Amino acid sequence: MPELPEVETVRRQLQPLIAGREIVGFKLLPGAERLLRGRSDAEIDSQLRGCAFTTVGRRGKYLGLNLDNEQVVVVHLRMTGSLRFRPRGYEAEPFTRAVFDLDRGDQLRFVDVRKFGTIDLVDQMEEAMPELGPEPLSDDFTPEAMWQALRGRQQPIKAALLDQRNIAGIGNIYADEALFLSRLNPEAPAGSLRPAERRALHAAIQQTLRDGVAHGGASFRDYTDVDGAEGEQQYFVRVFRRTDEPCDDCSATIRRIIVGGRATHFCPRCQPVRQRTRTVKSTRPPRAKNARDTLKP
Ligand SMILES: [Zn+2]
Structure with missing residues (x-):
């Protein structure tokens, strides 16, 4: 699409x-x-x-x-x-x-x-048109504006990105690519993103969309331009429809799962399910402030 x-x-x-x-x-x-x-x-x-x-x-x-x-x-x-x-x-x-x-x-x-x-x-x-969220390549689309659209949402981040009421224009290709670039697991609850993750996702959304425009769009099946020509973005994807191929960054095998009813492609090593913040205090002794302290008597 x-x-x-x-x-x-x-x-x-x-x-x-x-x-x-x-x-x-x-x-x-x-x-x-x-x-x-x-x-x-x-x-x-x-x-x-x-x-x-x-x-x-x-x-x-x-x-x-x-x-x-x-x-x-x-x-x-x-x-x-x-x-x-x-x-x-x-x-x-x-x-x-x-x-x-x-x-x-x-x-x-x-x-x-x-x-x-x-x-x-x-x-x-x-x-x-139905009600649409902000334009992701506009000046108004700041990390704060993105967070306004996603905060409080319990749905998986992948599904939240596809919902045009949250952010306009993102579909299956660019959602998968943006999540890979930002190292986010597609099933992470949208509202759970930490500040650094929000900044990474915002930057990744804009980069993947700009790359897509620069390459004249992606032609996986049907898309062609006004002259009938195909785009070239399909040659630059990192995870989308690369199921069972090795990840460019870590060589782990790219997986395909269904999230929110849509095929979703991701690298399980680059985009791990985030560990919950530990609430039990570590019993290990505090690490020496300077590594040299442990070497010298
Ligand atoms: Zn990887």
């Missing part, structure tokens, strides 16, 4: 391609009625016709294609959706579900094997 880096890659590609381009028609292909969530393509066509795209925004995994009539086309790629920018005569992609006809003979095509993607035409992007 496209996550923040994949959707951001699409946003960056689309912006220069469609900015200022007029929509001369919109149509659904047969069988794609669910894409518009109950609205007809004739209705959307009549509203879009003559409008031009201005900028392309993103919130979490949602794209917002802004129009010069102040409305916005909100696109959610969901499982297998992708957008293609093509000249009208370019061969049709299989599973094309909707087509925006643009001026100068170009098309923006929505392609989706599984048909879970959605397109909404609304006045404000929020109208087409």
Whole structure:
């Protein structure tokens, strides 16, 4: 499923391609009625016709294609959706579900094997989205903001990262990678993180997402960009879908478990279950302050 880096890659590609381009028609292909969530393509066509795209925004995994009539086309790629920018005569992609006809003979095509993607035409992007947590690559996403979203939560940290109400845009790939980078066990309760662990997780979330954007997203199965090309982040993952392979850092065998109903990949040695803080006082004598003290008589 496209996550923040994949959707951001699409946003960056689309912006220069469609900015200022007029929509001369919109149509659904047969069988794609669910894409518009109950609205007809004739209705959307009549509203879009003559409008031009201005900028392309993103919130979490949602794209917002802004129009010069102040409305916005909100696109959610969901499982297998992708957008293609093509000249009208370019061969049709299989599973094309909707087509925006643009001026100068170009098309923006929505392609989706599984048909879970959605397109909404609304006045404000929020109208087409559920409540979302903070944007993890924004200036507002400080370690404190991350902790505000996670504190008090007893669910495993892996599940908490996937919940879009906590933090927007993180999916299975980048959650597993961020937990590996921060050396956190995916089943640790989200609200149990200590200050140093929070700082490590915050840094790891931002690093994994930035790396994903820098590599044009990850193409494990379905994700492709607006030109139909694959990203490269799949060549850089440390644990995701590397079950039974050796960990890059310690050579232990990467394991796959299910957390919160989702496949989860981690290194049991780099990401151990944390020992509980000891409450029984040690009976060993206190260690000498300076190692030399124990050597010299
Ligand atoms: Zn390891």
